[in-house]
Amino acid sequence: MDLEPKRTPAGWRAAAWSRAVRPGRFTRALLDGRPLLLGRSKAGAAYALSDLCPHRGAALSTGRARVEPDGRESVECPYHLWRFTHDGACVAIPGREAAPGVRAPSWPLTERDGRVWIWTRAGPPRGEPPQGKPAPWLAQLLGRPPSS
Numbered sequence: 086m087d088l089e090p091k092r093t094p095a096g097w098r099a100a101a102w103s104r105a106v107r108p109g110r111f112t113r114a115l116l117d118g119r120p121l122l123l124g125r126s127k128a129g130a131a132y133a134l135s136d137l138c139p140h141r142g143a144a145l146s147t148g149r150a151r152v153e154p155d156g157r158e159s160v161e162c163p164y165h166l167w168r169f170t171h172d173g174a175c176v177a178i179p180g181r182e183a184a185p186g187v188r189a190p191s192w193p194l195t196e197r198d199g200r201v202w203i204w205t206r207a208g209p210p211r212g213e214p215p216q217g218k219p220a221p222w223l224a225q226l227l228g229r230p231p232s233s
């Protein structure tokens with residue numbers, strides 16, 4: 086199945102319905118076989134992280150949303166409780182004073198026409214995802230949109 090039809094600018098991939106991505110909880114998605122965690126900040130900004138913790142590979146999406154003492158929001162891994170900001174920076178490791186320069190991979194995204202689009206190429210996003218109703222193949226891939 087062609088997942089990137091010619092009218093879709095190369096690099097943008099629809100990962101989920103926007104309504105499925107809510108503050109305080111995580112949505113899982115698969116993109117080219119890679120597990121992603123999709124989340125939304127309290128202010129409403131969506132974000133995408135690898136769903137594999139860079140420490141030992143636990144699913145970050147089974148962890149919980151936290152707020153750091155400095156006010157930044159983070160994702161806490163359920164296994165050893167390392168915490169990552171929404172751009173992937175490791176900001177806390179229990180029992181240690183400082184987090185090393187560890188990062189969970191993150192992806193730029195945008196939202197358009199009720200869908201979360203992930204930029205899958207290296208470098209800054211180019212162009213825009215397509216507008217309009219999703220093609221039947223995409224609606225099938227994402228499933229039914231959740232009710233609001």
Ligand code: FES
Nearest residue numbers: 138140141162165
């Ligand atoms: S596997 Fe995530 S903190 Fe260890």
